[in-house]
Amino acid sequence: EIVMTQSPATLSVSPGERATLSCRASQSVSYNLAWYQQKPGQAPRLLIYGASTRATGIPARVSGSGSGTEFTLTISSLQSEDFAVYYCQQYNKWPQVTFGGGTKVEIK
Amino acid sequence: EVQLVQSGAEVKKPGATVKISCKVSGYTFTDYYMHWVKQAPGKGLEWMGLVDPADGEAIYAEKFQGRVTITADTARDIAYMELSSLRSEDTAVYYCATGPLKSNYAENCLDPWGQGTLVTVSS
Numbered sequence: 001e002i003v004m005t006q007s008p009a010t011l012s013v014s015p016g017e018r019a020t021l022s023c024r025a026s027q028s029v030s031y032n033l034a035w036y037q038q039k040p041g042q043a044p045r046l047l048i049y050g051a052s053t054r055a056t057g058i059p060a061r062v063s064g065s066g067s068g069t070e071f072t073l074t075i076s077s078l079q080s081e082d083f084a085v086y087y088c089q090q091y092n093k094w095p096q097v098t099f100g101g102g103t104k105v106e107i108k
Numbered sequence: 109e110v111q112l113v114q115s116g117a118e119v120k121k122p123g124a125t126v127k128i129s130c131k132v133s134g135y136t137f138t139d140y141y142m143h144w145v146k147q148a149p150g151k152g153l154e155w156m157g158l159v160d161p162a163d164g165e166a167i168y169a170e171k172f173q174g175r176v177t178i179t180a181d182t183a184r185d186i187a188y189m190e191l192s193s194l195r196s197e198d199t200a201v202y203y204c205a206t207g208p209l210k211s212n213y214a215e216n217c218l219d220p221w222g223q224g225t226l227v228t229v230s231s
Contacts (some may be wrong), residue, residue, distance in 0.1 A: 001170075034217045036153075043203055043221035055219060087153055088147065091216035095141070095167050099153040105211075 002026055002090050004101055007037040012108040013078050021087035023088035032092040035073045038102075047086075048061045048073065075105075076098045083107055110134035112204055112222035119228045120194050127190040128225045130204030137185040138162040141207030143218050144178055144189045148200040158207055159187060194229045201226050 003026040013019045015046040023033070031051040036044040046055040048064035051071060075082050088100040115129040130142070144156040158169035161180035164223040168176055187204055202225050205218035 001218075032214075032216070036218075038181070043205075043224055046219035049215060049217045049219075055217075060139070089153075089217070094213060094216060095158055096169070097155045097216060097218075099155070101152045103208055 001096070002029060002092065002098050004088055004090055004098055004100035006086075006088055006103045008103060010104045010106060012106050014108045015080060016077050017108075019032070019075040019078055019082070019105055020103070021073040021086055023073070023100050024064075025069045025090055026069075028068045029090040029092035031064070031067050032090055033064075033071050034089045034091065036087045036089065037082075037084045038087065044087060046104070110206070110220055112206065112220060114202075114204060114222040114225045117226040117228070119230065121227060122195055123231055124194050124229075125190060125192040126194060126227050127188055128202055128204075128227070130187040130189070130222050132185045132187065132206075135206075137180070139211075140209055141216075142178075142187040143205045143207045143212065144176075144187075145203045145205060145218070145221075146200045147224075148197070151179065151200075153226045155201075156189070160210065161187065162210070185216055190231065191227075194227075196229050197229065 005024045007022045033051045035048040038044040052064045063074050085102045085104045086101050091097045111133045123212040138161045141158045145160045146154040159166040166178040174192045179188045205221040208216050
């Protein structure tokens with residue numbers, strides 16, 4: 001099983017600042033990597049797929065990069081609605097998917 | 109508008125079985141795979157398996173193999189997840205989520221998700 005490791009576990013950021021979240025795979029997943037946002041009491045929402053393609057309706061301040069085993073989610077200027085937990089997910093080997101443990105982005 | 113509406117919260121005793129439903133609207137049910145995901149209280153996301161609604165073929169995560177059954181009713185556009193031999197560790201929110209288009213299954217993301225169903229296992 002491919003293990004996904006996210007860091008940091010918690011990220012404290014002030015509104016308007018940049019947030020950079022990391023996700024590492026235990027083996028190469030090529031570009032088969034997605035990011036999700038989850039707010040308290042809500043279901044996760046797809047943000048990024050294919051490592052860098054924004055899902056429908058996702059603002060341009062959210063971007064993804066990376067390939068192979070190292071990936072990054074960047075939110076360029078944090079808004080109040082961006083404080084949430086973020087998960088990465090690999091889907092390199094059909095149909096198995098695995099998720100990272102999550103990064104909580106909190107207000108500094 | 110695509111919507112996945114799940115059945116309501118359940119309270120079950122250890123050893124019992126729970127069956128959760130996920131009603132789909134807004135797209136052709138048989139064109140997309142359907143995933144199920146577990147989220148224990150305060151924990152992360154754990155993939156349980158998926159189903160091809162068109163032929164009912166399901167594939168399960170090794171951890172849940174033998175205890176989970178995922179099915180689909182194409183007449184009513186509803187997917188089901190049944191979990192048996194419940195124990196306290198099964199207390200969690202369970203989500204259904206639309207998987208990839210069957211003709212392009214390589215992009216195996218989950219979008220959108222149902223609202224979640226809380227299952228509480230307690231004696």
